[in-house]
Amino acid sequence: MKNKLPSILLLFLFLFLPNLVIADSPYVLPYPSAMPGGIVYKIHLAWEKLSQYWYFGDFGQFDYNLKESDKYLVEAKTLFEYNQYLLGYNALQKSNMYFMLTLPDLETAKNHGKDITDKRILLSQAADKHIEILEKLKMEVPLTFTWQPEKSNATVLNIKSLIDFGIGIRQKYL
Amino acid sequence: MKKIFFTIYILFLIAIVGFSYLFIDPNLIYLKHLYTGFAFQKKLYTTLIFIFLLIISFSFYILFIYLYVRGKLFKKDLIFLLSVSIFILPFSYPAMLSYDIFNYIATAKVAFFYHENPYIIMPIEFTHDPLLLFMHAANKVALYGPLWILLTGLPYLLGFGSFLLILFLFKAFVILFFVGTLLIIWKLTKNTFSVLLFGLNPLVLFETVISGHNDIVMVFLFLLAIFFLRRNKMILSLILLLASILIKYASLALIIPFGYLFYSYFKNKKISWDKMYLLGAGAMTLVFFLAPLREEIYPWYFTWILAFITLIPKHKFLLLISIVFSFSLLLRYIPFMLLGTYFGPTPVIKILVTFMPIIFTTFFYILYFLFKKKSLFKIK
Numbered sequence: 366m367k368n369k370l371p372s373i374l375l376l377f378l379f380l381f382l383p384n385l386v387i388a389d390s391p392y393v394l395p396y397p398s399a400m401p402g403g404i405v406y407k408i409h410l411a412w413e414k415l416s417q418y419w420y421f422g423d424f425g426q427f428d429y430n431l432k433e434s435d436k437y438l439v440e441a442k443t444l445f446e447y448n449q450y451l452l453g454y455n456a457l458q459k460s461n462m463y464f465m466l467t468l469p470d471l472e473t474a475k476n477h478g479k480d481i482t483d484k485r486i487l488l489s490q491a492a493d494k495h496i497e498i499l500e501k502l503k504m505e506v507p508l509t510f511t512w513q514p515e516k517s518n519a520t521v522l523n524i525k526s527l528i529d530f531g532i533g534i535r536q537k538y539l
Numbered sequence: 540m541k542k543i544f545f546t547i548y549i550l551f552l553i554a555i556v557g558f559s560y561l562f563i564d565p566n567l568i569y570l571k572h573l574y575t576g577f578a579f580q581k582k583l584y585t586t587l588i589f590i591f592l593l594i595i596s597f598s599f600y601i602l603f604i605y606l607y608v609r610g611k612l613f614k615k616d617l618i619f620l621l622s623v624s625i626f627i628l629p630f631s632y633p634a635m636l637s638y639d640i641f642n643y644i645a646t647a648k649v650a651f652f653y654h655e656n657p658y659i660i661m662p663i664e665f666t667h668d669p670l671l672l673f674m675h676a677a678n679k680v681a682l683y684g685p686l687w688i689l690l691t692g693l694p695y696l697l698g699f700g701s702f703l704l705i706l707f708l709f710k711a712f713v714i715l716f717f718v719g720t721l722l723i724i725w726k727l728t729k730n731t732f733s734v735l736l737f738g739l740n741p742l743v744l745f746e747t748v749i750s751g752h753n754d755i756v757m758v759f760l761f762l763l764a765i766f767f768l769r770r771n772k773m774i775l776s777l778i779l780l781l782a783s784i785l786i787k788y789a790s791l792a793l794i795i796p797f798g799y800l801f802y803s804y805f806k807n808k809k810i811s812w813d814k815m816y817l818l819g820a821g822a823m824t825l826v827f828f829l830a831p832l833r834e835e836i837y838p839w840y841f842t843w844i845l846a847f848i849t850l851i852p853k854h855k856f857l858l859l860i861s862i863v864f865s866f867s868l869l870l871r872y873i874p875f876m877l878l879g880t881y882f883g884p885t886p887v888i889k890i891l892v893t894f895m896p897i898i899f900t901t902f903f904y905i906l907y908f909l910f911k912k913k914s915l916f917k918i919k
Contacts, residue, residue, distance in 0.1 A: 422655030424664060479653065480666045 390493035394435050397443045401452050423474035427467055427484060431491055434463035438495055445502055445524075450510040454522045461531045464495065468538050492535040499535070503528045541611065548599055548620065552627040555592060559631035559749060561585060566672040569702045570632070579879070586877040590870075596741035597866050603739055607732055614731050621738045625718065628748040629710050636872050637839070640709055640751045641674040644702075646681045647695035650688055657681035657688060669702075686785035687753055710751040716759040717747045720846070723762040727769070728850055736849040736858070742865035746839035754839050757787040758846045765819075768800060769812070789843060792822040813851050820847035820857070836893065838868035856904060860897060867896040 399405040413433065420429035437460035444453035467488055471481045506524050513519045561577040563570050578585045603620065606612035633640045645662040649655050653665060662670060663677040671677050681688060694712040698705030721738045725731070737743060747755045760783035768776040780797055783790040796818035803810045823843040830836050841864060848854070848861045870892035874885040 420656065420659055422653065422660065424653075424660050425656050428659060477654075483664070483666055 390490050390497060392487075392490040392494035394439050394494060394498070395432075397439050398436060400440065400443065401456075423470055423477055423479060424484065427470035427474065427488075430463045430466040430470060431488065434460045434467065434495070435491070436460075437463065438498060442498055442502060445506050450506070450522060450524060451512045453506075454510075454524060454527060457527055457531060460495075461527070461534055464492075464531075464538070465534055467491075489539050492538045495535045496532055496539075499528050499532050503532075541606070541616070544599075544602065545616075545619065545623075549623050549627065551592075551595060551599065552624060555596075555749070556627060556631040558588060558592060559633075559635040562635040563632055564634065564673040567634075568669060568672065569706075578876070582877050582879060586873055589876060590873065593741070593866065593869055596744075597862075600739055600741055600862070603735060607735055612735075617731050617735050617738075621721065621734075624739065624744055625714060625748060628744060629707070629714055631749045633706065633710055633749060633751050635749060636745065637750045637752070637837075638673075638675040639753075640706065641670065642676045642679075642682075643687075643691055643709055643751075643753065644695065644705055645670050645674050645677065646683070646688060647691040649681075651692050651695050652700075683753065684785040684787055686782055687756065687787065690756070690786075710748075713751045713753060713755055714748055716756045717743075720755055720759045720762060723759065723766055724846075724849060726766055727762065730852070732852050733849045736852060737845060740845060740849075740862075740865055742838060742869055743842055743845065745869060746842060750839065752839040752842075754787060754789075754842050757783050757790050758842055760786060761790050761793055761819075762846060764797075765815070768797075771804075773801070773804070789823070789826045789840070792826045793819060795822045816847045816850045817854075820844050823847065835889075836868075836871075838871055841865060841868050859904065860900065863896050863900045867893050870896075 399409045417429060420426055437456045441453045441456035441460055444450075444456055471484055471488065474484070475481050503525060506528070508523075508525045510522045510524055511519050512522055560570075560573055561575060563574045565574060565576060565579070567574070603612060607617075646657045648668070648670065649657040649660055649662055649665070653660070658681050661678055661680050662668065662674065665671070690712075691709070694708035695705055698708050717738075721734050724737055725734050728734075743755075746752050760779050764776045764779035764783060767779060776797075780790070780793060783793070796815050799818055800810060800815055802808075827836065827840050827844060830840055841861075845861055845865070848857050852858055871889045873892065874888040875881060878885055
């Protein structure tokens with residue numbers, strides 16, 4: 366048994382550790398920024414619109430869309446953790462929308478003769494990280510959430526479908 | 540005798556041009572047929588030659604000042620000396636002392652070739668771009684003002700994609716502003732001595748005509764702002780000051796002397812232009828000594844201060860200090876040239892060579908006054 370111990374230990378390492386390492390993308394997401402509900406958030410929204418023009422160019426637009434997608438994913442995660450499902454749902458929709466725009470930006474850059482190899486790797490890493498976050502969220506949030514606004518009809522938010530949709534987009538970009 | 544001096548000066552300028560080509564970067568594919576590797580392999584010899592050239596260049600500078608003070612150097616002589624400097628030195632290899640000109644070209648390329656925002660996208664993001672082989676700040680976004688980036692579109696686009704043409708067009712572009720600066724100094728002072736002090740200062744020639752630093756564009760614009768201010772054209776002056784700030788943010792410090800001028804103007808107080816120039820020199824000195832907070836003191840930053848000091852040559856001590864400081868700032872290149880590293884003893888040696896000559900000069904100047912109670916030299 367004593368002789369077999371190192372082999373068992375090695376087997377254990379091979380079986381479990383690689384999985385843990387692969388799951389962690391080296392891509393780093395930003396800290397949560399302003400959350401909905403305050404004046405600061407409105408300023409953030411205005412700044413977001415303005416900076417869209419500042420980030421001109423193919424790489425600039427790619428950076429902008431990825432940055433915004435990251436920001437809204439972190440926002441969605443934070444809001445879901447605080448059971449703010451409607452706001453979290455909206456944030457995730459925005460994150461998905463911005464993420465979808467990233468690859469076309471790179472394709473345009475490629476058509477303009479720019480080498481996109483490094484950016485493509487970055488996008489894959491980002492997609493990996495996003496999937497990691499979304500998979501975790503999927504286990505924590507309810508399947509659906511019924512939002513009942515005042516003096517209006519209730520809306521059913523298919524949170525899990527949206528997360529699955531988000532994962533699907535990102536898997537395509539891996 | 541003067542003709543002999545002038546001929547030696549021309550030969551000396553040609554020698555500087557030749558020396559500069561010893562520094563060609565091994566990765567600069569466009570000039571590979573001129574690459575010798577001398578500056579990188581024979582560091583000691585290179586450093587000794589550089590020190591020798593510095594001593595000779597400052598000897599010439601002092602000689603020209605001496606000839607002027609003695610009434611033996613006239614306006615036409617000065618024009619001749621400036622002309623030969625402006626026509627010969629631009630043929631030098633621009634990255635002898637600094638790689639900044641490559642950064643200017645790279646930033647212009649990001650904006651005008653790749654059509655990306657150089658404040659967001661770094662040159663390094665364009666993998667396989669040949670500029671990455673030899674430029675030294677590929678991992679930085681644009682550091683200069685937006686007006687500079689806009690202006691660089693002109694030499695960049697006129698180069699039609701030819702690197703060497705673009706390189707020398709950038710130099711020519713900067714030299715245009717250098718000539719403009721000399722004209723403004725002349726217009727402001729009507730004193731050929733001021734033009735001589737600035738235009739033939741070896742630090743100005745090395746950093747502007749050889750290295751092609753954009754500081755001269757900023758200097759030109761703020762001097763032009765002063766020129767129009769003297770003609771009571773306030774709005775135009777403010778626009779030019781703003782333009783200067785948008786070239787390089789350092790001239791933001793000039794809000795202090797300009798504020799003083801506007802205050803005096805609107806209060807109908809008599810404007811002391813000498814005081815204004817002193818304030819200008821002081822404001823730029825403040826920024827100069829704050830430079831280590833960001834990176835370090837670069838020799839070419841001193842052109843900001845020199846521009847003001849040369850407008851008031853009657854302040855002899857300031858003049859003396861500025862000449863000594865011009866020399867000591869160029870000595871800052873020596874430790875890297877000799878050791879080939881920015882680390883180890885290099886930073887300490889840089890500090891020593893920068894400030895020791897100033898300390899010694901001040902000490903001897905005070906001693907001189909204590910014992911002789913006379914000025915060092917009289918200026919006509």
